Amino acid sequence: xxxxxxxxxxxxxxxxxxxxxxxxxxxxxxxxxxxxxxxxxxxxxxxxxxxxxxxxxxxxxxxxxxxxxxxxxxxxxxxxxxxxxxxxxxxxxxxxxxxxxxxxxxxxxxxxx
Amino acid sequence: xxxxxxxxxxxxxxxxxxxxxxxxxxxxxxxxxxxxxxxxxxxxxxxxxxxxxxxxxxxxxxxxxxxxxxxxxxxxxxxxxxxxxxxxxxxxxxxxxxxxxxxxxxxxxxx
Numbered sequence: 001x002x003x004x005x006x007x008x009x010x011x012x013x014x015x016x017x018x019x020x021x022x023x024x025x026x027x028x029x030x031x032x033x034x035x036x037x038x039x040x041x042x043x044x045x046x047x048x049x050x051x052x053x054x055x056x057x058x059x060x061x062x063x064x065x066x067x068x069x070x071x072x073x074x075x076x077x078x079x080x081x082x083x084x085x086x087x088x089x090x091x092x093x094x095x096x097x098x099x100x101x102x103x104x105x106x107x108x109x110x111x112x113x
Numbered sequence: 114x115x116x117x118x119x120x121x122x123x124x125x126x127x128x129x130x131x132x133x134x135x136x137x138x139x140x141x142x143x144x145x146x147x148x149x150x151x152x153x154x155x156x157x158x159x160x161x162x163x164x165x166x167x168x169x170x171x172x173x174x175x176x177x178x179x180x181x182x183x184x185x186x187x188x189x190x191x192x193x194x195x196x197x198x199x200x201x202x203x204x205x206x207x208x209x210x211x212x213x214x215x216x217x218x219x220x221x222x223x224x
C-alpha cells in the first residue's frame with residue numbers, strides 16, 4: 001500500500017528554534033508539494049518540486065522557510081527561526097504526472113511556543 | 114475574492130439523507146476537478162477526480178462539473194455517520210500540477 005510518509009508527526013518547539021520536517025513521497029512519483037493548513041487560511045501551497053527541481057515556492061516566506069529535495073525519496077521543509085505564527089499542520093503530497101492527482105501524507109502538527 | 118469559494122458549513126444531516134456539497138470558482142482555465150475528504154487530524158484523501166464538464170459516479174458519490182457556470186458539486190447518497198468529515202474541492206488548469214483548494218465544508222451525519 002503506497003503512501004506518503006512524514007516525520008515527525010508532532011513537533012513542539014520554542015520561538016527561534018530551527019524546525020525540520022521530512023517527507024518520503026510515493027515511490028515513482030516525480031512531483032512533491034508542501035502545504036500548510038490552518039483554521040483561518042485553510043490549505044496553502046508553500047512550494048512544489050518536479051523531478052527534484054523547485055518549480056514554485058512563491059507561497060513560502062523566503063526569509064525563514066526553505067524547501068529541498070536531496071534525493072527522489074526525501075523532501076525537507078525547514079523553518080529557521082520559527083515563530084508562533086508558524087504553528088499549523090504541514091502536509092506533504094506527491095503526484096505522478098502534471099495533471100494527475102495528489103496524494104497527501106498524514107501531516108506534521110507544529111506548535112511554536 | 115478567492116479563486117475557489119466553498120461554504121465552510123458546518124452542515125448537519127440525518128443518516129440516510131442526500132448531501133450536496135458545492136464549490137464555485139472564477140478561473141475559467143481550470144480543467145481538472147477533485148474532491149478530497151479529510152477526517153479530523155488526518156491528511157486529505159482523494160475521493161473523486163473529474164476532467165472538464167459532466168458527471169462521474171462512484172458508489173454513493175457523484176461528482177458534477179458545470180464549467181459554463183463555474184460550479185462543481187459532490188452528492189452523497191444514503192449518507193452514513195462515517196461520512197462525517199471535511200470535504201475540500203480542488204482544481205487545476207492542467208498546464209501545471211498546482212492545485213487550488215476550497216476552504217472545505219465540514220459535514221456531520223447524525224444517527
